[in-house]
Amino acid sequence: MGKTLSEKVWDEHVVRSAPGEPDLLFIDLHLLHEVTSPQAFDGLRLAGRRVRRPDLTLATEDHNVPTVDWDKPIADPVSRTQVETLRKNCADFGVRLHPLGDVEQGIVHVVGPQLGLTQPGMTIVCGDSHTSTHGAFGAIAFGIGTSEVEHVLATQTLMQPKPKTMAVTVNGSLPEGVTAKDLVLTLITHTGTGGGQGYIVEYRGQAIEELSMEARMTVCNMSIEWGAKAGLIAPDQTTFDYIEGKPEAPKGADWDAAVAHWRTLRTDDDAVFDAEIVLDASTMTPFVTWGTNPGQGAPLGASVPSPDDFDEPNDKVATEKALQYMGLEAGTPLREVKVDTVFVGSCTNGRIEDLRLAASILEGRHVADDTRLLVVPGSVRVRLQAEAEGLDQVFLAAGAEWRGAGCSMCLGMNPDQLAPGERSASTSNRNFEGRQGKGGRTHLVSVPVAAATAVRGTLSSPADLTPVGG
Ligand SMILES: CC(C)[C@H](C(=O)O)[C@@H](O)C(=O)O
Numbered sequence: 001m002g003k004t005l006s007e008k009v010w011d012e013h014v015v016r017s018a019p020g021e022p023d024l025l026f027i028d029l030h031l032l033h034e035v036t037s038p039q040a041f042d043g044l045r046l047a048g049r050r051v052r053r054p055d056l057t058l059a060t061e062d063h064n065v066p067t068v069d070w071d072k073p074i075a076d077p078v079s080r081t082q083v084e085t086l087r088k089n090c091a092d093f094g095v096r097l098h099p100l101g102d103v104e105q106g107i108v109h110v111v112g113p114q115l116g117l118t119q120p121g122m123t124i125v126c127g128d129s130h131t132s133t134h135g136a137f138g139a140i141a142f143g144i145g146t147s148e149v150e151h152v153l154a155t156q157t158l159m160q161p162k163p164k165t166m167a168v169t170v171n172g173s174l175p176e177g178v179t180a181k182d183l184v185l186t187l188i189t190h191t192g193t194g195g196g197q198g199y200i201v202e203y204r205g206q207a208i209e210e211l212s213m214e215a216r217m218t219v220c221n222m223s224i225e226w227g228a229k230a231g232l233i234a235p236d237q238t239t240f241d242y243i244e245g246k247p248e249a250p251k252g253a254d255w256d257a258a259v260a261h262w263r264t265l266r267t268d269d270d271a272v273f274d275a276e277i278v279l280d281a282s283t284m285t286p287f288v289t290w291g292t293n294p295g296q297g298a299p300l301g302a303s304v305p306s307p308d309d310f311d312e313p314n315d316k317v318a319t320e321k322a323l324q325y326m327g328l329e330a331g332t333p334l335r336e337v338k339v340d341t342v343f344v345g346s347c348t349n350g351r352i353e354d355l356r357l358a359a360s361i362l363e364g365r366h367v368a369d370d371t372r373l374l375v376v377p378g379s380v381r382v383r384l385q386a387e388a389e390g391l392d393q394v395f396l397a398a399g400a401e402w403r404g405a406g407c408s409m410c411l412g413m414n415p416d417q418l419a420p421g422e423r424s425a426s427t428s429n430r431n432f433e434g435r436q437g438k439g440g441r442t443h444l445v446s447v448p449v450a451a452a453t454a455v456r457g458t459l460s461s462p463a464d465l466t467p468v469g470g
């Protein structure tokens, strides 16, 4: 019997396997940030150990950094301590760090791919659940806890039970204006937030093959939001073209050898998955969340649901609770929901293609009165590229705030936060209670929906906008 893609990558990394025990895996790339690494380094210090493979370890500052005044000392004492601790740890242990102010600084899941460090067939870990993003390149990539971070720092290996395999096959093509974000939000509402639990998921099918690398990252990013251990996509020409020429990509004969190997990283025709979900992309529409988990979503053209719309008692209760927190009334058309703040950014949708798309919609238009738009590049490189293309000028002319790189309003660990009761349309990946600030209300949306919502002030898609000059 053949093997699935994830089984191939897994098997290539097993250092030790014994019946009834988790496998010991070699880790090709270990990414670090300021939030989940301090105790891990403390553990090394206590045990008198060094970092086993600093050459396979990379750190960046992203969660606690401000997106304005980044050349000044960090004002918040907790954030400042986190960042300073990372700097000291990286200096003490010889780990490469891209700090605030460095041209390679940014969200860890944006930085790895843009440096060409993220490559097909790798095992990649980070003390961060959205490490699944890197699966877009055909890597097994997943988040780990702080004690596991310590283990990987010390040994460059990790104990892991082999997950089951699932295929998500997305047939057909996405309609014009419908994005990877709509696809993955649709999937999560279909499966629920626990639907992927215990599985490594391979996304495949025509709609997935047609996605750009950055759009594939958007899909894989949200694997954890439906409980999957990891999500990956078989590497193809789109993948190779994206990696080629990146600073850390293989060069010359090494490149040819790498691509030859990467071409073998496909699920064999006779391989069997433990489970499969089949979706049709051609029926998908702009999709937004109305609730307090990423699985509480609906097409933008629908109305806020009522608890009575659900059969399961748990779903009824969850809906009632979510509507109360979100300050929404059942039956309200989603397009009438008024939004205070729009956030374009995060490791889900903070890359250059996202900013180009947002700018293409905002060009010649203005953000609605009483609405605030924050555009936050996922990395300094993304910021500089956007500025070279004049996208910053489009954002500023539209009345948006153009910020520095970081996680920003994706989560309330830095100054970019919602006020209690404030409502956002956000291109990030989590809408939990308080995620963007205590009492804040989050609607997860695609980039086009975010941009159109900023212009109209209510949840909208570009199709709702009057033509520029019209
Ligand atoms: C802070 C970090 C551990 C966390 C994660 O694991 O994902 C964060 O990045 C998030 O998105 O919630």
Ligand code: SF4
Pocket: 062, 063, 107, 108, 109, 128, 130, 346, 347, 348, 406, 407, 410, 411, 428, 429
């Ligand atoms: S952008 Fe958001 S989801 Fe991504 S790593 Fe930062 S906090 Fe986590």
